Amino acid sequence: MSDKLRNAYEQLGLPRLIIIVFLLVLFAVAVIMRMDLAILIKDSITRIGMNGILVLAMLPTLACGVGLNFGLPVGVIAGIVGAVTSMNWGLKGFAGFFTAMVIAIPLAVIAGYLYAMLLERVQGQEMMVGTYVGFSVVSGMCMFWLLAPYRNPAMIFALGGKGLRTTITLDRTFGKVLNDFLGFSVFDIYIPTGLLLFMGIFFVLIALFFKSKAGLAMRTVGSNPMYARSSGINVQRMRTMGVILSTVLAAIGILVYSQSYGFVQLYTAPLTAAFPAVASVLIGGASLRKATIGHAIIGTVLFHTLLTIALPVTQTVLQGADISEIARTIMSNGMIIYALTRAERR
Amino acid sequence: MRNGHVLELKGISKGFFGTTVLKGVSLDIRPGEIHALVGENGAGKSTLMNILFGMQVIQDTGGFEGQVVVDGQAVTIDSPRRAMELGIGMVHQEFMLIPGFTVSENIKLNREPTRGNLASRIFGHRLETLDEPLMQADSRMALGKLALSIDEMALVGGMPVGHMQFVEIAREIDKKNVRLLVFDEPTAVLAESEASLLLDAMKRLSSEGIAILFITHRLDEVMEVADNITILRDGEVVSRMPRSEAKLGRIAELMVGRKIERPVLPPRKSEPSDEDMVLRIENFRVDMPGERVRGLDLSVRRGEILGIGGLAGHGKVGIANGVIGLYPSTGRVAKDGSQIPLNDPKQALLSGMAFVSEDRRGVGLLLDESIEMNIILTAMQVQGKFLRPGALQSLRLEDRSAMREHALEVMRDLDIRCTGPTQLVRRLSGGNQQKVCLGRAFTMEPEVLWVSEPTRGIDVGAKQLVLDLLVKFNREHGMTIVMTSSELAELRKICDRIAIVYRGQIAGILPPDAPDVDFGLIMAGKGAALEEVS
Amino acid sequence: MLEKPTAQVKTPAGGSGVGISDILRNWSVPIFFLVISIAGIIAARLDINYLVNEVVGRFGRNAFLVISLIIPVMAGLGLNFGIVVGAMAGQTALVIVTHYQVEGLAGFALAAVISVPIAMLLGLLVGKVLNRAKGREMVTSMIMGYFANGIYQLVFLVLLGTLIPMKDPVLMLGSGIGLRNTIDLIGLSYSLDRAMDWLWNGFVFTSVGAARLGPWRFPLCTLFIIGILCVLTTFITRTKLGQEMRAVGQDMHIAQVAGINVDRTRIIAIMMSTVLAAWGQLIFLQNLGTFNTYSSHEQVGMFSVAAILVGGATTRRATIWNAIVGTLLFHTLFVVSPLAGQRLFGVSQVGEYFRSFLAYGVIAVALALHAWQGRSSKQSK
Known part of the structure; x- marks a missing residue:
């Protein structure tokens, strides 16, 4: 029996145990304080659906050995360009959403390819270079948003403005198209069926991909590049593919996120896009050498449920003091440090 | 110095996880003596050195038996630092030099002379100022002992390899009270001219009373400088002799010699012959660090087990790695007459x-x-x-x-x-x-299977199983096998022919039942001597 | 002359190139940014006196922080983004000094003293973590900065007034829990910058208020302190400790074999850097005269790193001259770019975004270039 317990503990790992306990405590407090559980659960589900694909985007780079993709904003920006362009044409509903995707994906492929070329040349420093490439792309795009030739009045600054607004509402275009698709309620909990379905499709596709010839080759490159080379696998091509795939998923991920959120956020908002995704996949149990679909799912559920319910619960308990942001900072960065300092076995 | 020996090793035995690596090894060295220690890879030389320098790995694996005596007193050497205090220095095979430091900074690394200052009086000796003029003067003196003019202010990075070797030696002799220097295959990375300079330096040091323990594969160098020779094989001292009594052929024979019982291998339908070559390798060069192949020619008969032997560093391991495409290579590799593209593992594997x-x-x-x-x-x-099945291959x-x-x-x-x-x-x-x-x-x-060091690091029982498997592949599936190994004995057990690699080229191909002395001489680069003998 | 009181300082590692091609190669990055700066100055049609005043002021404010990056680079830890942690130590000391209302130069000195043990402790922790992340020090130190920021907020926003007893209606929020968003340092303002002005003014000029040279003002005492720091940093490289750090920085394995305690040396380097960063932040804030409790420290690491990189440093080699030249150039660009943006595009925001693009981009390009060179030199071996 104690062996079984120990086994279960080892499977789970200390960080996850702490987070699960913390989560349970929060729920218990919510019950004691007679908070509306239905709203908490509904918000959690929506948050999970919004963020799932962004977290999923971490897997390809981890699998092919590039490491945590701190350069996620590269893909996020491609997604936003897609969204903004589609809106500029005034497309509504699913047409708008899918047009945004159709524009975003090729952009993400190109950007991802260039980004991969760069990372290939800086092996060993991918995470650091990725972070700052992400930062500079975001700040470079700030100038683009100001000067780009978008003319749709709903999007540009109202007052004699030049340039796009900081946040653009999706109300009249494709806001919540996925969330409301086949949505229904049980026990006062609204289930955003389309959102979950869309996310589910991508998780299944990626899971299948990692069981295909190319996916296995990618995983092999990540776990032992020399074995991969001696198996006739083109290591560089696999790493490039991993980075491109991650970038494309990031682009799709931000579109899903934005339609659910109801707004597109421009300018400096995407700067920190990578951190919640990185933290999620690590909380799910991934390490720099190994990451699975399961890690992405568990991580998304744990981290985003936590973020969703921590704010209202702590606000109720502490009467106003908002420690959820602080808790998020400490937890996600603590998790990243934990992963970076874990000894690598060889 | 009761009996005049700087160092005596008495009955040293050591086992790793049940395998005996050293059995009752004894050795003594007088001041000013150059003592050569020769033996094949795996004869136990490096374990002996690890014991002498108190390396952690020895204590971690249960210590050793026997006694180390320095200047007539039994000592316990439990750390490299202790060895240094006793005046034992080591010239490493791979250089322990910092490329961005000058020669004198390297020679004085972590032993820098310093001067006190205001800050060091408050915060401790680590803030003492380096005494750079003294560092340079000491370095010049140490380099002077080697009769070599290297600018002590030059950066080590970018120096010729030979000079780095001398800087390494200078660092050891700069240490106070150094009495015994161990040279671990110092000439392996040197060109001929540099090697002879090094041998001269060794003689000069010995004439100043420093004892030298010279570990090497190159028997001609042993004959040139050593006063005494100890031959180690399978963890035992098989012979020791003064140079005056030594003969090259005899040393070679002692190094590799052992009784080999060649098991009776299952017969084939038809024996492989030169008529039917499956693989031809011509002017083959492989850039594998430490195991370079330099313009090698080799043909493999269809259906045979070909052994590739030779000492470490001569490139035997580079051949298979180059053919498969893991290390950059040039030349020509043809299988069944059609050329295989080099540097592309996929093509090599696809060719069978x-x-x-x-x-x-x-x-x-x-x-x-x-x-x-x-x-x-x-x-x-x-x-x-x-x-x-699926539409897209990938x-x-x-x-x-x-x-x-x-x-x-x-x-x-x-x-x-x-x-x-x-x-x-x-x-x-x-x-x-x-x-x-x-x-x-x-x-x-595959039609041709390349196997490198198949029994390295596995226990004795498993070794036999692996060899049996290779024979089975060969006999039952008609697979041609090219097996590279540092253990000559196992090559002689199962191979049809054994090619010996020396300095990146094939020095000779022998039948497995050729006499020990032939193998020893070819490995030591004395193939010419062999022809004279025969 | 007085803007650069450090003219005599020479770094031992800087192989002094003589030919023009050597100068171009060693200083190509700063020259590139110099060209951009000059282009920006021309485009913005800036008043030179305004520019010099601004840049000298910003140099005094930032140079100390930038110089605090040199020692970890020497010890092979790369660019220490973790100086953010040191900045927090400095701010903690400032909060204490302000709370007890110690003012003027005495207040500044007291803050400097108080910040030392805090910074040493934090530096020790950062160093220990970085020793467990060898080869990934930079990304780890950056994340350490973010992490520490969370802890900092927890302490000053939540624990202060609850677990940590403190009552101070001026500094604290109305609820009695947590510090206000901005803290006025009126008592400490310019306390260091102007501490030696009496010397200058007494001997040379009679005007009161600041040291002046023609139309330019400069923070005399701060520049003097920066000069001392430069001398000290150079001194460290000439000591046994400095030699150990350089050895560890070049090759940890060889240093270890030579008997140097690698982990300890690395920790000392980080601790020194953290203490210097704490003092650097004090200098920064006394010059500003006010600080944003929860954000003043956030960008310290990034801007300092960008500055030293603009000065031509790499992740493995950084000299005092890189720090000085880099600080001057980076802040020239900082002053120039919004104005140039306004002139060229009619939108000053473009210049502001360009500014942060510049900071991030410089770091990205410098890191990429360096990792690239590191790889190609390894391959050619």
């Missing part, structure tokens, strides 16, 4: 070859994947086996049941001991890991 690497954990295995995956992955990636899905079926078959055939096909390879013993590597190559159904 497979490779079992000498670096099992680094190249041969995915340690954190299942046995099953390790066995099938290469065949899947190269030949498209174990995939379900997106075809794995065929779990075919994978499992094949893995179980291989595990049965090769007798891999494990809990099941999904066990992680990391958890297997060395011998079983090696069988997984063989299974990986076998799954490719």
Whole structure:
């Protein structure tokens, strides 16, 4: 029996145990304080659906050995360009959403390819270079948003403005198209069926991909590049593919996120896009050498449920003091440090 | 100095995990003596040195038996630092030099003379100022003893290798009270002219009363400088003699000689011959660090087991790695008359070859994947086996049941001991890991199998099993096998012919039952002497 | 002359190139940014006196922080983004000094003293973590900065007034829990910058308020302190400790074999850097005269790193001259770019975004270039 317990503990790992306990405590407090559980659960589900694909985007780079993709904003920006362009044409509903995707994906492929070329040349420093490439792309795009030739009045600054607004509402275009698709309620909990379905499709596709010839080759490159080379696998091509795939998923991920959120956020908002995704996949149990679909799912559920319910619960308990942001900072960065300092076995 | 010996080793024995590496080794050195220690790879020289320098690995594996006596007093050397205090210095084979430092900074590394200042009086000696003029003066003096003019202010990075070697030596003799210097294969990386300079320096040092323990493979150098010679084989001292009594051929024979019982191998339908060559390698060069191949020619008969032997560093390991495309190579490799593109593992594998690497954990295995995956992955990636049908080759899905079926078959055939096909390879013993590597190559159904160091680091029983498997592949499946090994004995057990590599080229090809002395001489680069003898 | 009181300082590692091609190669990055700066100055049609005043002021404010990056580079830890942690130590000391209302130069000195043990402790922790992340020090130190920021907020926003008893209606929020968003340092303002002005003014000029040279003002005492720091940093490289750090920085394995305690040396380097960063932040804030409790420290690491990189440093080699030249150039660009943006595009925001693009981009390009060179030199071996 104690062996079984120990086994279960080892499977789970200390960080996850702490987070699960913390989560349970929060729920218990919510019950004691007679908070509306239905709203908490509904918000959690929506948050999970919004963020799932962004977290999923971490897997390809981890699998092919590039490491945590701190350069996620590269893909996020491609997604936003897609969204903004589609809106500029005034497309509504699913047409708008899918047009945004159709524009975003090729952009993400190109950007991802260039980004991969760069990372290939800086092996060993991918995470650091990725972070700052992400930062500079975001700040470079700030100038683009100001000067780009978008003319749709709903999007540009109202007052004699030049340039796009900081946040653009999706109300009249494709806001919540996925969330409301086949949505229904049980026990006062609204289930955003389309959102979950869309996310589910991508998780299944990626899971299948990692069981295909190319996916296995990618995983092999990540776990032992020399074995991969001696198996006739083109290591560089696999790493490039991993980075491109991650970038494309990031682009799709931000579109899903934005339609659910109801707004597109421009300018400096995407700067920190990578951190919640990185933290999620690590909380799910991934390490720099190994990451699975399961890690992405568990991580998304744990981290985003936590973020969703921590704010209202702590606000109720502490009467106003908002420690959820602080808790998020400490937890996600603590998790990243934990992963970076874990000894690598060889 | 009761009996005038700087160092005496008395009855040193040492085992690692039940295998005996050293058996009652004794050795003594007088001041000013150059004592050569010769032996094959794995004869126990490096273990002996680890004991002498109190390396951690010896204590971690249960210490050793016997006594180390310095200046007539028994001592316990439990750390490299202690060895240094006793006046024992080591010239490393790979240089312990910092490229961005000057010669004098390297010579004085962590032994810098310093002067006190205001800050050091408050914050401690670590803030004392370096005494750079003194550092340079000391360095000049040490370099002077070697009769070499190297600018002590020059950066070490970018210096010729020979000079680095001298800087390394200068650092050792700069240490106070140094009485015994160990040279671990110092000439392995040097050109001929540099090597002779080094030998001169050794003589000069010995004339100043410093004892030198000279570990080497190069027997001609031994004959040139050594006063006494100790020959080590399989962890035992097989002979010791003064140089005046030594003969090159005799040393070579003693180094490799041992009784070999060549088992009776199953017969073939037709014996391989020069009429039918499966592989021709011409003017082949491989840029593998430490194992360079320099313009080698070799032909492999169809259906034979060809052994490749030779001492470490001469390039025997580079051949297989170059042919398979893991290290940059030039030249011509043709299989069945058609040329194989070089530097492209995929093409090499597609041409019907497979490779079992000498670096099992680094190249041969995915340690954190299942046995099953390790066995099938290469065949899947190269030949498209174990995939379900699909339109796009690269997106075809794995065929779990075919994978499992094949893995179980291989595990049965090769007798891999494990809990099941999904066990992680990391958890297997060395011998079983090696069988997984063989299974990986076998799954490719190759015509030519390259195997490097197949028995390295596995226990005795498993060694025999691995060799048996290779014979089985050869006899039952008609697989041509090219086996590289540092253990001449195992090559002589199963090979049809044995090619000896010397300085990146084939120095000679011998039958497995050739006399010991022939192998020894060819390995030591004395093939010409052999011809004179015969 | 007085803007650069450090003219005599020469760094031992800087192989002094003589030919023009050597100068171009060693200083190509700063020259590139110099060209951009000059182009920006021309485009913005800036008043030179305004520019010099601004840049000298910003140099005094930032140079100390930038110089605090040199020692970890020497010890092979790369660019220490973790100086953010040191900045927090400095701010903690400032909060204490402000709370007890110690003012003027005495207040500044007291803050400097108080910040030392805090910074040493934090530096020790950062160093220990970085020793467990060898080869990934920079990304780890950056994340350490973010992490520490969370802890900092927890302490000053939540624990202060609850677990940590403190009552101070001026500094604290109305609820009695947590510090206000901005803290006025009126008592400490310019306390260091102007501490030596009496010397200058007494001997040379009679005007009161600041040291002046023609139309330019400069923070005399701060520049003097920066000069001392430069001398000290150079001194460290000439000591036994400095030699050990250089050895560890070049090759940890060889240093270990030579008997140097690698981990300890690395920790000392980080601790020194953290203490210097704490003092650097004090200098920064006394010059500003006010600080944003929860954000003043956030960008310290990034801007300092960008500055030293603009000065031509790499992740493995950084000299005092890189720090000085880099600080001057980076802040020239900082002053120039919004104005140039306004002139060229009619939108000053473009210049502001360009500014942060510049900071991030410089770091990205410098890191990429260096990793690239590191790889190609390894391959050619």
